[in-house]
Amino acid sequence: MKMDMRLRETITPALARLARATGKPMRDVLRETGARVAKAVIKATQPFGLTRQAKVQGQEAVERDIYRIYRPAWQAYDILKRRDRRLAAAFWAALNAGEVERVRAILRSSQTELATVDFEGGFDGGASHQRSRGPRGRARGGARAVLGLAGSAGMRGLKRYLRQVRKRVGWVKGGWWPSARRLKAKGIPAWVRNSGAPGALIAKDHPNRAKQRLILRNRVSYSGSEHVLRSSALNRTVQIELGKMVKGAERAQRKAAKRSGFRTR
Numbered sequence: 192m193k194m195d196m197r198l199r200e201t202i203t204p205a206l207a208r209l210a211r212a213t214g215k216p217m218r219d220v221l222r223e224t225g226a227r228v229a230k231a232v233i234k235a236t237q238p239f240g241l242t243r244q245a246k247v248q249g250q251e252a253v254e255r256d257i258y259r260i261y262r263p264a265w266q267a268y269d270i271l272k273r274r275d276r277r278l279a280a281a282f283w284a285a286l287n288a289g290e291v292e293r294v295r296a297i298l299r300s301s302q303t304e305l306a307t308v309d310f311e312g313g314f315d316g317g318a319s320h321q322r323s324r325g326p327r328g329r330a331r332g333g334a335r336a337v338l339g340l341a342g343s344a345g346m347r348g349l350k351r352y353l354r355q356v357r358k359r360v361g362w363v364k365g366g367w368w369p370s371a372r373r374l375k376a377k378g379i380p381a382w383v384r385n386s387g388a389p390g391a392l393i394a395k396d397h398p399n400r401a402k403q404r405l406i407l408r409n410r411v412s413y414s415g416s417e418h419v420l421r422s423s424a425l426n427r428t429v430q431i432e433l434g435k436m437v438k439g440a441e442r443a444q445r446k447a448a449k450r451s452g453f454r455t456r
Contacts, residue, residue: 194366194414196232196407196425205433212440218396221405222374224436225392229371229407230378231432236364236420237328241380249360254353256330260320261349267298267305267337274303286340298337308334314348317356328419363419366390366409 210220234241238249264286272279278301285293291310298305319335338345365386371379373392389410396403413419
């Protein structure tokens with residue numbers, strides 16, 4: 192489901208305070224606030240941060256999850272070897288000989304985490320990984336399948352899936368960029384700007400200042416998922432940025448008044 196971030200004076204008294212402190216029209220206040228908030232929300236959306244390292248860490252976390260579900264043959268061999276070297280050798284020999292039932296029998300008798308894991312001749316397209324993901328988006332439980340040797344159809348499928356998933360890291364962040372771009376937000380990294388993710392800015396002007404509003408819409412299908420950005424975190428991010436802006440504007444107002452010889456509360 193898509194996610195909307197709505198800014199309007201009727202639900203955010205801080206916007207009215209900001210307008211009073213700056214002396215600006217509500218329309219301008221909404222847009223300036225929207226730019227700041229858009230950047231903050233992009234930063235808060237998983238993977239957290241705006242640096243290139245944030246993207247790399249997100250990709251590495253997803254890859255670890257995937258390899259937790261799909262065990263390449265060499266990982267299975269290492270697990271078996273720690274348990275019984277002869278069993279590991281038999282597993283490797285059966286694998287190289289293409290004796291699928293023998294491989295499965297060895298895994299079932301291994302008394303390791305692989306005992307309940309099936310040996311898949313191919314790759315299920317990522318279905319096991321998707322089913323294992325919890326509310327936070329991380330894979331839960333142990334391995335679901337052991338794949339074949341390097342170069343096998345199963346491993347080639349896994350590598351393709353890894354590339355696809357790595358490319359999607361930061362996709363939801365990019366869904367906020369269309370709004371941020373129109374609001375002229377600064378400091379958004381290229382890997383977010385160039386994602387091509389869908390989003391929109393909806394500005395609703397109204398003669399009645401209290402009915403003016405701004406909607407930042409993230410159109411990525413799963414942007415509303417809790418593991419990407421919790422709604423509570425979204426609301427908190429908006430309030431924090433508004434608070435910073437109000438304090439800064441009121442501080443500047445007091446300084447200006449002091450220089451002119453007037454007192455402010």
